[in-house]
Amino acid sequence: MSEAPAIDLRDLRKTYRKGRETVRAVDGLDLVVERGEVFGLLGPNGAGKTTTVEVCEGLTVPDSGEVRILGRAWRGGEDDAIRARIGVCLQETKFHENANVDEVLRLFRSCFDRGRTVDEALALVSLQEKRGARQKSLSGGQRQRLAVATALLGDPDLLFLDEPTTGLDPQSRRQLWQVVRDYRAQGGTVLLTTHYMDEAQQLCDRVAIVDRGKVIALGSPAELIRSLGAEHFVVADLVDPDAAADDACLLALPDVVAVERRGERVECTVASVHTALPAILAALEQRGVAIDGLATRHATLEDVFVHLTGRHLRAGGEA
Amino acid sequence: MRWRVVKAVAWQAFLEFWRSPAAVFWTYGFPLMMAVVLGFAFQSGEPEPVPVGVVDSPVARTFLAPLEDEPLLDVAWLSPEDADRALGRGRVALTVRWGQEREVLRSDPSRPEATLARLLVERRLREAYSGEADYARPAHEVEDRPGSRYIDFLIPGLIGLNLLGAGMWGVGFNLVQMRVGNLLRRIFVTPMRRSEFLAGYLLGRSVLVVPEAFAIMSFGVVLWGVPFRGSLLAALALVVVGGWVFTAIGCLLASRVRTTEAVGGLMNAVQLPMWILGGTFFANEGLKGPMRWAAEVMPLTHVNRALRDVMLEPGTLLDVWAPLAALAGAGGVCFALAMRLFRWQ
Numbered sequence: 009m010s011e012a013p014a015i016d017l018r019d020l021r022k023t024y025r026k027g028r029e030t031v032r033a034v035d036g037l038d039l040v041v042e043r044g045e046v047f048g049l050l051g052p053n054g055a056g057k058t059t060t061v062e063v064c065e066g067l068t069v070p071d072s073g074e075v076r077i078l079g080r081a082w083r084g085g086e087d088d089a090i091r092a093r094i095g096v097c098l099q100e101t102k103f104h105e106n107a108n109v110d111e112v113l114r115l116f117r118s119c120f121d122r123g124r125t126v127d128e129a130l131a132l133v134s135l136q137e138k139r140g141a142r143q144k145s146l147s148g149g150q151r152q153r154l155a156v157a158t159a160l161l162g163d164p165d166l167l168f169l170d171e172p173t174t175g176l177d178p179q180s181r182r183q184l185w186q187v188v189r190d191y192r193a194q195g196g197t198v199l200l201t202t203h204y205m206d207e208a209q210q211l212c213d214r215v216a217i218v219d220r221g222k223v224i225a226l227g228s229p230a231e232l233i234r235s236l237g238a239e240h241f242v243v244a245d246l247v248d249p250d251a252a253a254d255d256a257c258l259l260a261l262p263d264v265v266a267v268e269r270r271g272e273r274v275e276c277t278v279a280s281v282h283t284a285l286p287a288i289l290a291a292l293e294q295r296g297v298a299i300d301g302l303a304t305r306h307a308t309l310e311d312v313f314v315h316l317t318g319r320h321l322r323a324g325g326e327a
Numbered sequence: 328m329r330w331r332v333v334k335a336v337a338w339q340a341f342l343e344f345w346r347s348p349a350a351v352f353w354t355y356g357f358p359l360m361m362a363v364v365l366g367f368a369f370q371s372g373e374p375e376p377v378p379v380g381v382v383d384s385p386v387a388r389t390f391l392a393p394l395e396d397e398p399l400l401d402v403a404w405l406s407p408e409d410a411d412r413a414l415g416r417g418r419v420a421l422t423v424r425w426g427q428e429r430e431v432l433r434s435d436p437s438r439p440e441a442t443l444a445r446l447l448v449e450r451r452l453r454e455a456y457s458g459e460a461d462y463a464r465p466a467h468e469v470e471d472r473p474g475s476r477y478i479d480f481l482i483p484g485l486i487g488l489n490l491l492g493a494g495m496w497g498v499g500f501n502l503v504q505m506r507v508g509n510l511l512r513r514i515f516v517t518p519m520r521r522s523e524f525l526a527g528y529l530l531g532r533s534v535l536v537v538p539e540a541f542a543i544m545s546f547g548v549v550l551w552g553v554p555f556r557g558s559l560l561a562a563l564a565l566v567v568v569g570g571w572v573f574t575a576i577g578c579l580l581a582s583r584v585r586t587t588e589a590v591g592g593l594m595n596a597v598q599l600p601m602w603i604l605g606g607t608f609f610a611n612e613g614l615k616g617p618m619r620w621a622a623e624v625m626p627l628t629h630v631n632r633a634l635r636d637v638m639l640e641p642g643t644l645l646d647v648w649a650p651l652a653a654l655a656g657a658g659g660v661c662f663a664l665a666m667r668l669f670r671w672q
Contacts (some may be wrong), residue, residue: 065672077589088518097515119517155513162517209401 012079013042013168014197016065019105020073020219022059035072035221043165046188046198046227048212050205050309052319056221058099059199062168064199065096078165092120095159095167097152100176109135109154112143113161120162127155133187149180156187166247167191169200173207185211194239204308224316232312238265238279241311242288245301257295261287277307282320349584353592361599375445378613380410382424390425399447401613407574415475415639417610420444430465435648437477439609465648474554474639482547483634484607486540487569487627491601493539494573495594497532499581503590506581506672515671525666529574536570537563544638557637561644568651569630572658576626579665582613599629626657 010185022034033057041047062068063075064083078093080086099314103112113126130136133153138146146154152172159167169188173181181204188198188211202208208215208231217232225232231241247270258267258276263284266277278284281304292299313319344350376399381391384406396403402407405413414433421434421444434441449465453484456462470476505511514524544562547553555562580597584590604611604618607625614622622628629650636642643650 027335067512067516088520091518093517094516096513098509098513098516101510101513103510117513119519121518158513 011065012076012227013040014043014045014078015039016074016201016225017049017060017064018074020060020063020070020075022056022063022068022070034063036087037218037222038072039196039216039223040183041199043197043233044192044195045202045213046192048208048213048215049199049218050057050203050313051199051218052203052313055218057218058170060218061168062201063199065094065168066090070281081230089173091161093165095162097155097159097167097169097172101155101172103151106142108140110139110141110155113157116158117161121164124160126161129161130189132190133157133162134183148179149183150177152176152180153184153187156184161274164196166197166199166299169198171203172203173204181207208309215309217309217316219313219317225312227311232309233307234305236265236277236311236315238263238277240278240281240284241305241309242278242281242285243301243303243305244274244276244288244292244299247298248272248298254309257291258288261291264288277311333487347586347588349545349586349589349592352507353595354590355553356591358598374399374405375615377440377447377449378403378419380389380405380413380419380422381409382407382422384425385422387425391423391430392449394423394451397451398448400451404613408557409528410642411475414470415479416635417477417480418612420450422666424449426466428461430466432654433468435470435475435477438480449489473552474556478547478551478637479553479639481608482543482551482553483638484605484631485547486543486566486634487605487631488537488602488607489543490536490566490569491573491598491627492510493536494533495569495577495580495598497530497535498574499577499590499594500587502528502578502581503584503587504592506585506670507587509672511671521666523667525578525662529578529662532569533574534571536574537566540570541565553638555638556640557642557646558644561637561642561647562634564644565630565633565647565652568654568658568661569626569634572626572630572661575658575661575665579668580670582665583670592654601625606630609664626654627631629654 017037017039020034020037020039021032024031024033026093033264037060037212039060049060050165051057059068063070064122066077066087069083077090080090081135082090107115110126113129117129124132126185127136130139133156135150135153135157138150138154141150143151150172156169157167173184176184185207188200192198198211200208200211202311212229214226214228215232216223223237226294227235255267255274258264258274261284263279264276264287268275268277276284276288278288285304289302378392378401380403381387381394389402394400402414403419405422408426410419410424413419414422414435417438420438421432421438424431424433430448430452432445434445436442445467452465453462471472473479502511544555548555576597577594580593582588586591600621604614604622605625606612606622611619611622611628625670633642633647633650637646640646642670
């Protein structure tokens with residue numbers, strides 16, 4: 009049993025009916041999450057991430073496919089055994105407004121035959137000083153850390169975190185990241201969904217990019233970025249968007265892998281900034297194209313997604 | 328104030344309501360349904376006769392027989408003790424007995440139907456005897472003996488009503504709120520079992536109703552002199568079992584509902600008939616036909632009657648075991664159904 013992967017999904021399918029429409033939320037998804045890794049599920053809204061996680065958590069019954077969590081299958085008479093070994097942090101949970109932190113944790117601790125004490129869970133998320141505080145007096149970050157603490161009470165082997173840092177300030181996000189790192193350092197496995205690329209890059213050993221119910225890319229963040237063929241971008245803003253900076257001449261430069269135009273902005277994907285940048289500037293100057301802004305940046309998982317689908321991960325969403 | 332802003336907010340508020348089928352049903356559908364049902368129930372045309380108790384004796388049979396000809400009166404011939412009890416329990420609006428020289432009427436004027444009964448009895452006797460030389464207008468006594476007044480009738484009913492409200496709303500509304508806030512989903516993914524969760528929740532809530540019930544009881548006893556003649560243990564058992572049955576109903580109603588509007592409507596739909604027919608404000612023994620059947624299947628009817636048995640009469644556990652068992656059983660059925668139907672999400 010200890011050899012089985014933390015999560016093993018084979019040909020998972022789930023459709024929902026929305027009025028007269030049938031929405032294929034998960035469409036033949038395969039995924040294996042090994043024990044001891046922090047695994048990220050990335051994708052735009054509606055890609056099927058949450059449905060996949062809910063199937064893993066036993067909240068949603070798939071139409072077909074095989075699901076094994078820590079070597080066990082849901083609805084095979086072992087549901088309680090699975091629940092005893094997993095910890096879940098939903099996207100949003102409203103605990104009773106008048107309950108204090110200690111009471112919420114005691115309630116959840118009562119469900120587990122073995123696990124951490126309330127004090128230990130509080131220490132894991134650094135909420136000791138808020139032990140007697142009521143829900144309504146907690147900040148968003150503190151509430152989220154409390155939600156994670158409830159998930160850690162059973163000393164789980166596998167932790168599900170569904171967009172745990174959405175809407176949190178940078179400091180709260182970093183505090184939660186530390187909680188995840190500490191948990192992993194003790195041998196825990198995490199399945200994390202997020203649409204923050206930096207979060208996935210910071211935390212995840214491996215990520216799966218999900219689109220339209222399928223895994224379209226799988227690997228470590230570094231591997232996926234390397235798969236672009238180049239890891240840097242040179243971005244130039246032209247004074248005159250109609251200037252004749254033809255893409256072909258830029259693409260012909262050494263180390264320039266791809267060129268994309270968006271209005272007055274020219275974005276060159278380059279293998280190495282220090283050789284490509286002088287060449288690009290020289291080429292623009294040669295053609296008399298003036299620029300009023302220049303920046304370089306590393307490639308991100310967002311670029312991987314754009315490269316694979318031609319769309320942005322959070323089209324219309326926050327930056 | 329900018330009109331376009333007001334218009335935009337109003338339109339949004341309208342749409343929000345209109346797109347929630349449950350809210351639309353409970354706002355428009357349910358009151359219409361009630362209007363139709365109550366319309367059928369109350370459209371018989373003939374007014375319901377007012378129940379009066381006549382203390383039986385040979386003289387009374389002679390002099391008070393004309394009361395039986397009055398179609399607006401429903402006359403019951405009773406022993407003196409039964410007449411007093413019937414008045415105290417609201418089964419009759421007034422009692423009539425033959426005094427030394429004239430009839431003596433007895434009622435508590437604070438009862439809604441007492442004055443009507445008195446006027447009807449006096450009119451009928453006047454019609455029958457006013458031509459006679461020794462005719463004397465009936466005397467009237469105000470029923471003010473503790474245990475027989477309207478307030479004595481009302482207090483046990485208010486305890487029942489409180490059990491109904493606290494039990495159903497305390498559980499039903501909160502469960503749906505927990506479902507809306509994802510707390511039930513969160514609990515579902517722990518090893519907590521459905522039975523553990525529901526039993527714990529019901530226990531926590533039904534324990535709360537006990538002090539509430541005894542607060543109302545003490546208030547009635549101390550402030551209004553309402554008697555407490557029966558067994559305290561029986562009263563405690565009734566309150567606990569009453570709390571259990573109503574929390575179980577609340578749990579059943581909330582077992583699948585996804586919005587607080589819908590559970591509010593559903594609970595009102597169940598509570599309102601019990602408020603009207605459950606024997607809190609007037610005795611429901613006099614109801615006829617379907618209304619009587621409806622009243623008899625309502626848990627509130629049996630909670631109220633049994634509470635009156637242990638407060639107004641020297642009722643013990645032995646006297647109320649049947650309603651106790653029936654109520655506990657009904658609560659068990661509701662709880663079992665709730666367990667079966669309950670959805671975490």
